[in-house]
Amino acid sequence: MDWTIWVEWLIKSLFVVFALLTGFAYLTLYERRALAKIQVRIGPNRAGWQGLLQPVADAVKLIFKEELTPAKADKLVFFWAPIITMVPSIVIAAVIPFGPTTTLFGRTIVFSVANINVGVLFLMAVASIAVYGIVLAGWSSNNKYAMLGGLRSSAQMISYELSLGLGFVTAILLGNSMNLHDIVDAQRNVWFAVVQPVGALIFMIVTLAEVNRAPFDMPEAEQELTAGYHSEYSGMKFALFFMAEYQKMIAISMIAATLFFGGYREFWFLKDTFLSVDAIWNIGPWQFQAWFLGPIYMLLKVVVLLFFMIWIRATWPRIRYDRLMSFGWKVLLPLSLAVVFISAVGVLVAQQFDNNWYLAIIPIFSSVAGLVAVGFVDQALRRKSYASH
Amino acid sequence: MLIEYIAIAVLLVLSTAVALIAVGLGTIFGPQKKSEAKSMPYESGMSPYGEGTRRMPVRFYLIAVLFILFDIEVVFFLPWAVVFRQLTWFGLAEMVIFITILLVGYFYAWKKGALEWE
Amino acid sequence: MATPTTTATLDLAARFPGAVSADARPGYKGWIVEKDKLIEVATAIRDEFGYDHLTAVTGVDYLPEGKMEVVYHAFKTTGGPVLTFKVQVPRVDPVEVPSVTSIWPGAEFQEREAWDLLGVKFTNHPDLRRILLWEGFEGHPLRKDWKEAFYEEDAKPFKSRWPEGKHVMAEEKNPFKDNINFPKDFDPEQWVPEGEAALYGALARYQVQEGSLKTDHIVINMGPQHPSTHGVFRAAVTVDGETVVSLKPVMGYLHRNHDKIGERNTFLQNMPFTDRLDYFNSMSNNFGYAVAVEKLMNIQVAERAEYIRVIMAELSRIQNHLVFIGMLGNDLGMMYTPALYAFEERELILDIFEAVSGSRMMCNYYRFGGVVRDLPEGVLEKIKGLVFERLPVKADELDRMLTENEVFVARMKGVKVIDAENAIRYSITGPVLRAAGVPYDIRRADPYSIYDRFDFDIPTRPNGDLMDNYLLRLDEIRQSLRILQQAVKQIPEGPVMTGKPQYQVRVPAGESYGRVESPKGELAFYVVSNGKPNPFRYHVRPPSFVNITALEKMCVGTKIADFIAILGVIDIVLGELDR
Secondary structure (H helix, E strand, O other): OOOHHHHHHHHHHHHHHHHHHHHHHHHHHHHHHHHHHOOOOOOOOOOOOOHHHHHHHHHHHHHHOOOOOOOOOOOHHHHHHHHHHHHHHHHHHHHHHOOOOOOOOOOEEEOOOOOOOOOOOOHHHHHHHHHHHHHHHHHHHOOOHHHHHHHHHHHHEEEEEEEHHHHHHHHHHHOOOOOHHHHHHOOOOOOOHHHHHHHHHHHHHHHHHHHHOOOOOHHHOOHHHOOOOOOOOOOOHHHHHHHHHHHHHHHHHHHHHHOOOOOOOOHHOOOOOOOOOOOOOEEEEEEEEOOOOOHHHHHHHHHHHHHHHHHHHHHHHOHHHHHHHHHHHHHHHHHHHHHHHHHHHHHHHHHHHHHHHHHHHHHHHHHHHHHHHHHHHHHHHHHHHHHHH | OOOHHHHHHHHHHHHHHHHHHHHHHHHHHHHOOOOOOOOOOOOOOOOOOOOOOOOOOHHHHHHHHHHHHHOOOOOOOHHHHHHHHHHHHHHHHHHHHHHHHHHHHHHHHHHHHHOOOO | HHHHHOOOOHHHHHHOOEEEOOOOOOOOOOOOEOOOHHHHHHHHHHHOOOOOOEEEEEEEEOOOOOEEEEEEEEEEEEEEEEEEEEEEEEEOOOEEOOOOOOOHHHHHHHHHHHHHHHHHHEEOOOOOOOOOOOOOOOOOOOOOOOOOOOOOOOOOOOOOOHHHHHHHOOOOOOOOOOOOOOOOOOOOOOOHHHHHHHHHHHHHHOOOOOOOOOOOOOEEEEEOOOOOOOOOOEEEEEEEOOOEEEEEEEEOOOOOOOHHHHHHOOOOOOHHHHOOOOOOOOHHHHHHHHHHHHHOOOOOHHHHHHHHHHHHHHHHHHHHHHHHHHHHHHHHOOOOOHHHHHHHHHHHHHHHHHHHHOOOOOOOOOOOEOOOOOOOOOHHHHHHHHHHHHHHHHHHHHHHHHOHHHHHHHOHHHHHHHHHOOOOOOOOOHHHHHHHOOOOOHHHHHOOHHHHOOOOOOOOOOOOEHHHHHHHHHHHHHHHHHHHHHHHHHHHOOEEEEOOOOOOOOOOOOEEEEEEEEOOEEEEEEEEOEEEEEOOOEEOOOHHHHHHHHHHHHHOOHHHHHHHHHHHHHOOHHHHHHH
16 A cells, blocks of 8 residues: 555545535525526626625625524534534545546546445445434524424434435346446446436435425424524534535435436447547547546536426425325335335346346336326325315 | 545545534634523524423334334345345345335334324 | 304394493494393394304493493304494403303404403403513503503694704603503513413413323424514414424514504594504505594595505505415425515516505505595506406416425315314404305405495305415405406596595594405404594404414414414414504
8 A cells, every 4th residue: 555545535535525515615506596597586696707706705704603502502412413414415425436437647546535345335324324413403402493303304314214225225236236336337328217217216306305405304494493403503503504415415416316317427328429438539649538528427417416406495395294204104115115126126037038128127117106106195195185174 | 445445534534624624713703702692592582481302202213213124124125136136036035025024014013003193 | 153043133122121222322333232241142143143253352441431341343254234232341440341252262362452452351261361562561551541651642743842943852751751660669670471471371281291101292482583473473382293282372572552553643644554554455454444434534435536445455455465375385385486476476566556655565545535646647557457467367377386386285285274164253354264165255245445346256265274275365366356457447537535635634423343355354443533633442453363363273283384384374464463
């Protein structure tokens, strides 16, 4: 183990931290501008050109805010809770590949901080740490809103974590590996979102719940619990929660892109063209792999996925808490089990007959399962709405 | 491969440093004017009635217990998902039996009303 | 219960000889009921005569006569004018009158208000606490012998404070000493609000008893500083996890004693003051007050002015419902999108208000006998453009955008607000009553102004859930547009005011109860004049305040999120609720 590997780790880590921090800053601007567009207004456009300095202004403002600690709060936990929330939102990005493996400066470079063979397991593990920060914040504030918000979010996050886990299982089944690089490579020909559209959809829904975004933003339900678990936080500690939420959004979009939308790989119709990440470009005397297209594709996909999150926030009301829990337990959990099962059968059938066209049974049958679930929800809602009359 | 985890540790240290610096900046530059009113818990401007941290509804524990039950199932899925191409139909049948046993418990919980939030 | 057993002709004096007599004072109407027979008579009024809806309860302090009078107004939900009956008791403390809450539960808050402001003790009232003032308040301000600090005289117009070109501060001149009079041995710094104890005591019986499953019920204050209580409204809520176990509304944080200030002002000075009640609908408020005083003055309103009044009132209704729909989306957690779409249209209506009255929200536009000035040039065309082209399209757009939003529908459908029977019992008026299926609208049931000339429907919805409340507002927008379309076509030329505009109107002695259908419900003004330039009694019957009486009834057993939505559906405005 020579020193250069340390340099490589440091550079890659710094890159990830930097990317997520700037990503967070500009995601807030992106969200505000996009929301404004949807809501027929303009949004922040005064600080810098097109409001590009707005995140800086926000950060400076928050730094100069007073930080309050409630008298009866558990000081130690109160201090660490935002940090516990924020750190995993960066660390989770460690295993996400953002470019193909390539050779640079005579070294084989893997474009992720760590290329571990149980990458998916790592994602699951880190994703579930985030709930601690929220629960601890809610509990340590000695505030009823915060308490309820923390409880709500813990129950919500663990309920949806099951379906999230099964979503990971679906991707593993199709990719035949727990290593995220392998999963991305397996999507060279076709995205898993095409093979398993229902699985991808469930994954997207569940991730919304996992990052507490609308319409699952129970823990901070402004209309009910003022600000939920971070009611008592101000200044930079509040900023850390804010940061965590947006970085989680980015991270989870990256994960979704990796597992179901081909990750850093080009769009399938660009395969074998010069726009593929595997293409070798010859410019003058130089000959090199177009690895730098990887991060660009990744960014594109993440921006699109983030836009969906913002769009949903602008258009849908919050789902009521009891419905949210029933939805997670009674609909998503059985449906994702069915999706896993159908995927497994499809893969095995294709393997048996050695013909990948048999994989088509996966989207067909899982769509049927999805429709059954939608019908179930529809009927349950109808029953509820007329039961009381 | 194990060496890669050091890279994660590097990232962990870096991100913790970022978080601490952020909090530190706020502590250094933010004003510190403590007052009794400010350190009261916020409850829409009223003095709270009763403790903030107290026994919580038993519903939440029930959900937590159910979660542990099913999370183990998910964890069991993971290794199976990697090797099921080798196990082929036998592995699938095994899994079906496993799921069936779990589903019995699931429907029991459902019928018992453990999944209702009333 | 609401169906009258017989269709008795209304002669209470003949039905209860000795217990009821007709009010014979000049300018007064109604019946005077003996205090001891009140419950019996009230039951008969409800069950025999069919006056199932008690709309207003208030009191008047007749200090010269040494009498305290409690005035009740009831109506039939099948239509027709209001029945007034009164109870007179000697003005000696304790002034006790039996509570009618057992007959009309909707009287609860209004009786509390009468206790708070007038010191009428209602016996057998379930929860007789102060409601608008704080518990430590000394005295009952609407009594005529109560003197307000800092006011040197009882009634406006005050004498000059610049008698010799030198300014005299009111504080120096006022005979009533300090701003606040504390009781003896009272230290405000040490004061613990006993009202809080009473309030939480009222909730305490919902706490879980020892021995049962030990999960705590938590008492949470929603408000006054809360993003979704539409102002400084407060509800102390006991919750079991997510479910509301009990709830007590607390109000008065914005209280300024509108009634008292109204008694000090001259009749005309009250007109701009009504703007501040329901600050979304100053046009409707003006309308109600103008109707009440015109009844007393017995004057005819100029023909053109009637049309202008109707146009403004209906525009006001549309913009109120637009705000309602937008803010309902907000209460459900919709992140302002429908609110901003609705506000876009509202701004156009406010432009018209600004053009005619000079102000967007505090219009102060109506006068006794007409309106203050004619429509400026071009405004009628603007209104025509709005009501014929833009607003119908935009109402449909809002309808499409929200009514087909799955999550929105899932949140609203089947969440019961109130059913028809309880809505009547709890004195609910306005859209909430109609969404429960009762087709009661004052514009049709007891027409005022020129509403009998227009062709429009009273929309109702059968279920009384959140969804129906929302859909009903959309229906009402469309009906208002129908009225507007007829009104802008028919509006005649002519003067906009009967007689000469004057600062001091002469109002003969008497009482009047003028009511209009404000966008939020029945807005009524009970005005008593004794011939002086100031009203002797000026009482507002605000729809928000009365509708909120049933809040506990509506919300117990629902989820916290539904409580917020139900509160949003009642459509309260704090300027009116707290007065």
